[in-house]
Structures are given as structure tokens and as C-alpha cells.
Amino acid sequence: MSAQREVVPETMPTLASRTDAAYLDFVEGFREYLLGAGANFEARLNAALESAGVQDLEDIRRYVHAQPLGQLRDRLSRTQQEMKWHALRRSFDLQRKELAAELAAWDARGPGRLVLDPAFVPPPYVNVHFHLQPGGYYKDELSGFLYHYGTKVFFRGGNDRDELHGKLVSLVPPPSDGRVARVLDMACSVGQSTTAFKKRYPAAEVTGIDYSAPMLRVAHRRAAMLGEDVTFAQTLIERTGFPDAHFDITFAFIVFHELPLRIIHETVREAARVTRKGGLFAVFDFTSTADKSPFQRYHRWFDARHNGEPYSQDFCDCDLRSILESNGFTVAGTPLDERSGGAGYMTHWFATRV
Ligand SMILES: C[S@@+](CC[C@H](N)C(=O)[O-])C[C@H]1O[C@@H](n2cnc3c(N)ncnc32)[C@H](O)[C@@H]1O
Secondary structure, eight states, rough: OOOOOOOOOSSSOOOHHHHHHHHHHHHHHHHHHHHHHHHHHHHHHHHHHHHHHHHHHHHHHHHHHHHHHHHHHHHHHHHHHHHHHHHHHHHHHHHHHHHHHHHHHTTTTTSOOOOETTTTOOGGGOOGGGGOOOTTSSSSSSSHHHHHHHHHHHHHTTTTTTHHHHHHHHHHHHOOOOOOSSEEEEEOTHHHOOOOOOOSSSSSSSEESSSOOHHHHHHHHHHHHTOOOOOEEOOOOTTOOOTTOOEEEEESSSGGGSSSSSHHHHHHHHHHHHHEEEEEEEEEEOOOGGOOOOOHHHHHHHHHHTTTTTTTTHHHSSSSHHHHTTTTEEEOOOOBBBBGGTTTEEEEEEEEEE
């Protein structure tokens, strides 16, 4: 029997030239080198921290900053991020008019629907250049394209065809009664998990929400190119506007660490409101501080301070399980899960609405 390869249309934006693509390829390899066995920074610094017996975050920072290895690692980490955004923005600027026209051409095309709110005003806490992305998530009409290509580099090619999103969606257990008629993807960005849910539950009504119009426009274009009939709507995840008990599955992938603590509480409350009894709220995000190695704790501090993640430390310090439980969910374990895509950096909470 011959294995049939699934043909997936290319939804990644193209760069202005092959030179730009080659440069971004280099940055992807550079990142692989920094994070992987090449530079081996994590293992080497962890070993040094453990043998020095340093535990307190302040001491960990002082120790890493005093090591040439730590100084090198920090500089290279920041530099690869700056190289990526600089090259991407330059390449997209060169074809800005064409890319804007390309988005406009897809806005009204199907399948699927794009519902933007022209009166939407972003709340002040989202005014952050997350991961140093120029313009943050919403200030550039091409923010969605920048983000999508940026995550290609971030995932080092491992998500070019939505492989990670497909895997995470496949890990989400259906509610115990098996009923999945409506799915909500909270903070869907360019909609990779939204389309993965539609593939998994073709008969379900699947909706992705995000406050960023440029993200949603790219999400809609991608879904329409893939032939998936899903809806993308511009709204806040902490105030969605959906009726009570509307969804069988509510899903949130790596957004909680980008919310101030107050908004985390509001979002869990909103998820409890819109998820029906027996339905599932699945959250994938960073591991808690208590589960982190000394180097991972240092990395979290570095990311917060030097990589546009100002709220992430509070998220890692909070007890999401208790927040879920005090809002009407039962949580089936919070396993440290390498399969969640982060090799010890990510975990998940599968919370059933009671
Ligand atoms: C790191 S991305 C989330 C990743 C996304 N789930 C994915 O699979 O690519 C952060 C996204 O969350 C959105 N976002 C952040 N806070 C939000 C909020 N309060 N309401 C709606 N969207 C939000 C941002 O616009 C951005 O698209």
C-alpha cells in the first residue's frame, strides 16, 4: 500500500527575496544551535548552578551574569531575536502594498467568516512588544504575517505545517459524554489550532477569537486557503460576549503567560461561564516556577526582562490549578509534559466544568 502524503497549501507569507529567506534560514539554525546540543547552554549552565548550589533567583542571576558563558548566552539570545524581527520587517516592508492587498482580497472570501469590530479599543495592558515583535501584536497591519513567520523561526521549522498545533489539539480529550458541537479557541492568533480543531471535529462549529485584527485577518486567510469553515472574531478572551454554557471545548495555547494576573482571573471566570457543564477547558502554557530547574528560572527572568514577556513571571508563580478549581472546574492533574512541545518548559491543565 502506498503511503499518501497530505497535501497542505503553503499559507506562510513569502519573503521579498531568496536572500531574505536564506537569512531567516540562518537565524532559524542559529536559534537551533543556541537552544540545542550545539551550544548546550542550558545543560552547561544548569550543571554550573547545581554544583554551586545556588537556589535563590537573585543569587542565580548574579551567578549567571558573572559567568562568561552566561553573558555569551544572553547576548546571543537577544541578538538572534533582533536579527529575526529586523530581517522580517525589512522584507515585509519591501512588499507592504502587495501583502496588504493580498489580505484585503481574502477578507470577504470563504469558506469561513471574519468578524471584525471597527469600534474595538485595545486595553492598555496589551500595549507590549511581546517577544520584541515590532508593533506588538496589533499595531502593524502586517502583524499577523510577522508573527506567523516569526513563529516559524521560533519553532525551528517544526510547525511549518501546523504540526505542533495539530499535536496539541490531538492531546485534548473530548468531554466524557463525547459531545463536541462547539469549540472556542481563545487568543487564536493566526488560527493554527482553530483549523486543527475543525479538522478533528469537522461537524463542529469552531470559533477563534483574538483582539488583534491583523492576526485575525491572517487567520481567516489561512483557514480559507486550507478550505476550513471556521469563524474568527475580534473580542477579548476575558469578555467574549458568547452566551452562557455555549462551548463543549474551550482552548487556550500559550496566552496565559501574556496576561496580567487580574486578567488571568477574569479569563478563567469567563471560560467557566462559556463552557457548558461537563465541557472541557484545555490550557497549554509554561510550567510553574516550582517545577523549573535553576536555569529555567533564570531563563524566565531573562525572558520577562529582555524578551518582552512582562507578565510571565507572575503567571509561573501563580497556582493556575487553584484558580481553575475556585471557578468551577476540576483539574485532572497538571503533568509536566514534554509532548506539549516545550521539552520541560510547557505543561497543560485539562479542566472539566462541574
Ligand atoms: C502568544 S500568542 C497566543 C498563541 C496562539 N494561541 C497560537 O496558537 O498561535 C498571543 C495571542 O493572544 C492574543 N491575546 C492576548 N491577550 C488577549 C486578550 N486578552 N484577548 C484576546 N486576545 C488576546 C494576541 O493578540 C496574540 O494573537
